[in-house]
Amino acid sequence: MYACVLVAAGSGTRANLGYNKLRYLVNQKPLFWYAFKPFYDRNYEMVLVVNPEDETFIRSYVPNDVKIVYGGKTRAESVKNGLQQVTEPYVMIHDAARVYIDETLIDQVENGLAIHQACVLSKRVTNTIYAKDESLKVLDRRFLYEAETPQAFITAEIKKAYEVINPQSTDDISQYQMVYNHEVGLVLHEQNNSKITYQKDIEQFEKEVENYMFKIGHSYDIHALVEGRKLILGGIEIPFQLGLLGHSDADVLLHAVAESILGALGLGDLGTFFPDTEKKFKDMDSKIIVSDVVKMMKNKGYKVSNIDCTIFAEKPKLAPFIGDIKQSISHLLDAPVEAINVKAATNEKLDSIGNLKAMAASATVLLIKGE
Template identity: 30%
Template structure:
């Protein structure tokens, strides 16, 4: 039986707040939609994955799902029903026997649940996962007053993926479109309207649909906890760097240009903070120092932005299956003043490391006018980085 997956991700996703629709916001440092799509791509019983996206979402969708083996994206409609119809129509050339229709904002669908829906679809024309309602159900007016208590006996909450024989569900969608019935909120409702029995199998509590900002935050925390629990090899690296002052009108620290009476002398942009941080990360994974990977004798690094060095160190950590947990940087110099630029510096480093700003510490102090630092001849940076790797 050839089974296709149809992922519906055409909604505006505005109820979750944030700068992006909810399906493109990150949980566990990965877009919600990528988690969802990957679950079906990885499943051995799914032959094709078709994603339906919003009409203005192509650039962010391409970014979120880059590198995945997917059918060409399909643009959705004004309603969920219309979006599903567009996706089903796009699947017609592939002639699947069955299709699993799934919400793009349900990233925790398990391989077992997908298998169970596929197995039930071999016996039924339509099947959905669902869970019995456990809470007492109240009917409430718009002003917040209870008007009735609903008997919850026999009430179930529907989930996705909802499975259908392809020929049956596309024919039902065609009929509904011709008859101008366009207010169905899920595909099982269309099957009921068409008189097709819908089998119900047990859903999963974890298979939640992310809707609000609280849902996104909770999902992110859950994934990060799971991710960190699997990274039990904890490494600490230390970095140190020093650069002398020379001609110039600014210094670059943590990737931020800061006006100053002098510049820092170096082969690259002489970002003393990022050089120390790069050494700390390399040190945590036993990869030597910055000079090993980016020798000053190599002309390609002349004037280079030091963010390149940090990002390469992070890439090596990720190649080992790890992540950066946090970093702490201390700058020692009589001038310039760092405090006015701290927020921008923290944000820049957080982007390089792929962490939140609360995991980036940046401090500045003077040398009490002692030594070469006190004489304003140069600047020193110290950095530590905590790296988490899988146990080997």
């Protein structure tokens, strides 16, 4: 339904890098990728407009279904070239240097396009603005708006608007208004959607990405041991005369694993998503719980760097099962088995664990931003 023309054909000379700033790597990804990914993750038809000398580099970072076309001498010519490849009924045009774009802003633009035939992401002007000719004149900022991208259109209309490029047009909306007099929707927001222009902008973005790159979570869980229940640890059934009591299958280890990830993401605890008051979670396989949490993690753009787990149990001896438990957790987390550590410890016959009345587990996870 939607397409995105991502304009990445500028020279970026003001960044003083000696090459196109959009190729600069931040956390092992080029700048343009941060503007590309939010649209691609929403299954947009993607058209990248690039310089010929950047094509090989850019192709190495994008999937094969992404269309790549060359830019023109001006931004308007570049947009026109990109629009020719669009087949979806609606299109957003976005500058690849606006790397702060996210799903929230895209949602807002989609909603704007549902109301208007064209719309533009924008902010109110809050500073005092002067117009200078023979004297200084203060402009009424109540009527001033800063245009950003994406700017969104019915594809057929914006293609028609670009049939003849008007040199007075400064962006896609102004080009559109040379042909159509439809009301243009202003999609107002207060987020950071700044454009990377200078080297200091790159440095600031780099700091923000690196500070946001890692997340750490920890959890501890304990369940009573009772007769008549299977003992499930890490998704593996362990032969034993006692099992763990709980609303679900009471896999204390997987509960700690799942909740440590929720904690790292700042999403609360297991009870938030899987309350023991809900009948649908009765006797639930905890592997399903972990799988659901992993989906949340991936939707946030994170993956497991490594996880360290400890099972606290007086009996049975768990050493023979540790390898299978690690393999199980590795599969559930979609992480290499080398990233999974599982230890077993007794409570030296002290307290409820030492007296075979309970079993506990803890997990500490490190999440990393990236694919």
